[in-house]
Amino acid sequence: MNIKPIQLSxxxxxxxxxxxxxxxxxxxxLVSLVDTRQGTDSEWSLSYGNTYPTVAMxxxxxxxxxxxxxxGDGWKYQYKAETIRGFQQVHQCSxxxxxxxTFSLMPVIGELxxxxxxxxxxxxxxxxxxxxxxxxxxxxxxxxxEISPVTRGGHMRFSFPKGEEAFLxxxxxxxQSSIKIDPESRKITGWVNNGLLVxxxxxAYFELQFDRPFLSYGTWENKENSVQKGAKNAEGDGKGxxxxxxxxxVVQVKIASSYISPAQAHLNMKQELEDHENxxxxxxxxxxTWNELMGRxxxxxxNEKDRATFYSxxxxxxxxxxxxxxINEEGKPYYFSPYDGEIHEGYMYTDxxxxxxxxxxxxxxxxxxxxxxxxxxxxxxxxxxxxxxxPTWSCPGTSGIMIGNHAISLLAxxxxxxxxxxxxxxALEAYFHEITNKGPWGGSNGREAHKDWFELGYIPxxxxxxxxAKTLEYSYDDFCGYQIAKSIGNEHYARIFGRQMYxxxxxxxxxTGFMRGKKRNGEWALGEDFSPIAWGDPFTEANAWQYSxxxxxxxxxxxxxxxxxxxxxxxxxxxxxxxxxxDVGHYGEVIHExxxxxxxxxxxxxxxxxxxxHVAYLYNYIGQPWKTQQRVRKIMTELYHPTxxxxxxxxxxxxxxxxxxxxxxxxxxxxxxxxxxxIGSPLFEKVTLTLEDGKEFVVEARKNDADNVYIQSxxxxxxxxxxxxxxxxxxxxxxxxxFMMGSSPNKTRAVxxxxxxxxxxxxxxxxxxxxxxxx
Numbered sequence: 001m002n003i004k005p006i007q008l009s010x011x012x013x014x015x016x017x018x019x020x021x022x023x024x025x026x027x028x029x030l031v032s033l034v035d036t037r038q039g040t041d042s043e044w045s046l047s048y049g050n051t052y053p054t055v056a057m058x059x060x061x062x063x064x065x066x067x068x069x070x071x072g073d074g075w076k077y078q079y080k081a082e083t084i085r086g087f088q089q090v091h092q093c094s095x096x097x098x099x100x101x102t103f104s105l106m107p108v109i110g111e112l113x114x115x116x117x118x119x120x121x122x123x124x125x126x127x128x129x130x131x132x133x134x135x136x137x138x139x140x141x142x143x144x145x146e147i148s149p150v151t152r153g154g155h156m157r158f159s160f161p162k163g164e165e166a167f168l169x170x171x172x173x174x175x176q177s178s179i180k181i182d183p184e185s186r187k188i189t190g191w192v193n194n195g196l197l198v199x200x201x202x203x204a205y206f207e208l209q210f211d212r213p214f215l216s217y218g219t220w221e222n223k224e225n226s227v228q229k230g231a232k233n234a235e236g237d238g239k240g241x242x243x244x245x246x247x248x249x250v251v252q253v254k255i256a257s258s259y260i261s262p263a264q265a266h267l268n269m270k271q272e273l274e275d276h277e278n279x280x281x282x283x284x285x286x287x288x289t290w291n292e293l294m295g296r297x298x299x300x301x302x303n304e305k306d307r308a309t310f311y312s313x314x315x316x317x318x319x320x321x322x323x324x325x326x327i328n329e330e331g332k333p334y335y336f337s338p339y340d341g342e343i344h345e346g347y348m349y350t351d352x353x354x355x356x357x358x359x360x361x362x363x364x365x366x367x368x369x370x371x372x373x374x375x376x377x378x379x380x381x382x383x384x385x386x387x388x389x390x391p392t393w394s395c396p397g398t399s400g401i402m403i404g405n406h407a408i409s410l411l412a413x414x415x416x417x418x419x420x421x422x423x424x425x426x427a428l429e430a431y432f433h434e435i436t437n438k439g440p441w442g443g444s445n446g447r448e449a450h451k452d453w454f455e456l457g458y459i460p461x462x463x464x465x466x467x468x469a470k471t472l473e474y475s476y477d478d479f480c481g482y483q484i485a486k487s488i489g490n491e492h493y494a495r496i497f498g499r500q501m502y503x504x505x506x507x508x509x510x511x512t513g514f515m516r517g518k519k520r521n522g523e524w525a526l527g528e529d530f531s532p533i534a535w536g537d538p539f540t541e542a543n544a545w546q547y548s549x550x551x552x553x554x555x556x557x558x559x560x561x562x563x564x565x566x567x568x569x570x571x572x573x574x575x576x577x578x579x580x581x582x583d584v585g586h587y588g589e590v591i592h593e594x595x596x597x598x599x600x601x602x603x604x605x606x607x608x609x610x611x612x613x614h615v616a617y618l619y620n621y622i623g624q625p626w627k628t629q630q631r632v633r634k635i636m637t638e639l640y641h642p643t644x645x646x647x648x649x650x651x652x653x654x655x656x657x658x659x660x661x662x663x664x665x666x667x668x669x670x671x672x673x674x675x676x677x678x679i680g681s682p683l684f685e686k687v688t689l690t691l692e693d694g695k696e697f698v699v700e701a702r703k704n705d706a707d708n709v710y711i712q713s714x715x716x717x718x719x720x721x722x723x724x725x726x727x728x729x730x731x732x733x734x735x736x737x738x739f740m741m742g743s744s745p746n747k748t749r750a751v752x753x754x755x756x757x758x759x760x761x762x763x764x765x766x767x768x769x770x771x772x773x774x775x
Contacts, residue, residue, distance in 0.1 A: 031311075123137050143158060168242065205261060297690075300687075342386070346378070407434075408427070472504050554760040580603060629680060
């Protein structure tokens with residue numbers, strides 16, 4: 001066959017075009033934008049995140065971190081520290097609750113030193129790399145340490161300098177531990193039992209496999225720091241081990257842990273690390289996993305700082321809750337319950353405080369991870385059966401930290417959005433038990449003063465602490481119960497919860513214009529000594545200025561209480577513009593949240609703590625969305641950074657990061673338990689959200705930059721879009737939300753009452769506020 005040259009050229013061009021169209025899309029290297037030290041320059045008196053440089057897979061069972069603080073110190077890694085004393089297996093979700101199931105490895109050269117203070121070795125941040133999939137540091141003594149993760153373990157590599165004795169010290173952390181050294185197999189196995197909220201029979205079993213032979217070995221204990229050279233076994237308080245290698249050795253350590261048994265720890269090793277010949281393979285697989293996840297939220301445009309901040313926040317938004325289940329030989333999930341200490345089939349998740357995360361982290365995960373969320377919701381009901389109450393703050397077992405019964409928010413949000421995964425009637429029965437009983441573990445375990453709640457319609461001041469905050473949060477929680485009951489036609493529970501969800505009105509004082517503590521006899525707490533800038537007492541880590549807006553489900557009702565749109569707007573404007581002053585109030589001293597509000601310098605808006613994080617979006621409810629757009633953009637750009645001082649307060653298990661991720665995409669979940677996300681001001685020119693089923697939802701903001709923060713017009717799938725909210729179904733069904741941005745407010749778009757977000761109540765006629773009078 002004779003083919004002319006021009007035909008050959010044409011065929012070659014077609015072949016090239018065909019390859020171009022069929023080549024797989026390359027996953028961008030987004031993980032390289034993440035610095036896991038974001039938020040680590042923190043301390044007790046001032047939080048820029050209270051984080052540590054976590055090395056982990058998404059929603060892992062176990063994570064790892066360099067350790068600068070002493071064993072048991074909640075601030076396990078502080079950026080200002082100058083030495084590292086270990087490389088830990090970690091699970092800590094807050095420095096205020098400490099860690100559990102922890103042990104560490106530390107390289108030591110020269111003379112064997114086991115004491116955690118004496119073995120601590122100097123380092124420089126310039127010799128440190130901190131990414132989600134890989135941590136590396138070269139210590140000042142020449143040792144190089146590296147870590148990469150798998151879901152139920154990790155891989156470490158230690159490179160020792162030549163000419164120096166080389167040791168690895170295994171520290172059993174606090175409380176009980178057990179050690180067994182097998183030099184022939186180059187293994188150390190054992191368990192640790194440390195943590196505050198764990199069952200009596202709790203143990204974290206571990207298996208460590210080394211790829212180099214031991215020159216010597218032994219055990220030690222970290223109470224008196226005594227060493228037993230040549231010993232292979234030890235059990236008791238703070239037991240540890242050491243192994244010695246040839247000088248200059250590069251040794252790799254595979255680590256697997258299980259809460260179920262030593263056999264399951266070995267199976268976890270086989271399932272997740274057996275085929276990994278070296279740390280580089282573990283590192284690559286972890287990097288690929290994170291890049292795939294981050295690539296599902298692909299941002300374009302913006303500046304380098306904003307992109308780095310976004311992906312650093314997206315990383316933290318996908319760490320908690322931790323999986324607490326393991327996979328058996330048949331490939332089925334099962335778990336040791338941190339609630340009843342028994343083994344159960346199925347899925348379990350833990351390490352989360354819902355007061356921190358119901359507002360943003362779970363609404364974000366419902367978009368990104370509906371399959372996981374469905375399993376999670378069933379695990380909440382399983383936990384209720386095992387402990388008697390729904391979890392509210394677990395780490396890993398039940399506590400009553402913080403306030404509210406916010407497991408119902410998670411359940412309602414998943415239910416109304418169609419995520420499901422659980423029996424709605426069973427959830428209502430569990431919640432009714434929750435609000436008619438008080439559990440033994442603190443302020444959020446069951447419902448304090450529940451009889452007063454039903455009889456008086458509020459939680460009375462001084463009967464229990466933080467009464468006004470609890471009244472507001474219980475009102476919202478009962479709304480969430482009402483949402484589930486209404487949706488399935490359960491009139492019994494709809495009547496019960498429907499009556500209580502308006503209880504917030506009972507603590508509004510029209511004389512002062514604030515929510516207040518109210519005594520059982522109906523008198524206002526503190527009388528003439530009431531100060532809206534005084535923190536604590538009837539409020540939780542906040543004051544009346546901050547908590548008075550916490551009526552997520554009925555903003556119109558709150559507008560009516562405050563006298564209508566005019567007074568409401570004036571008060572909201574004042575909230576953001578008044579001096580950032582405070583009265584320490586009931587706390588009697590300055591707590592870090594006060595300092596963080598003062599540093600933010602946004603009036604009484606204290607973004608470093610959860611109660612106000614929805615408030616900038618409230619202008620959408622009164623027909624002034626441009627003010628939301630301006631304030632949300634200001635919060636994102638001024639209070640978040642990809643640095644060790646990256647957050648304006650505690651990051652809180654992805655709660656603060658998820659606020660940023662949602663807001664940067666252009667919307668936020670003011671009222672979880674509804675299907676709406678309220679629109680703000682998208683930070684990037686384009687966000688392509690790839691959903692779990694492969695559909696794409698695109699948010700495009702044309703002409704978007706630091707000056708053009710205001711939405712001029714919008715279309716959804718090519719049709720004019722006037723709403724100032726978008727629904728969950730509109731997002732997950734895929735499509736395109738297109739904004740035209742500008743430097744001046746458009747005061748005519750999305751101002752009609754039918755375009756405003758959900759609220760239980762209708763605005764009263766007396767609350768009209770015309771466009772002409774808007775500021």
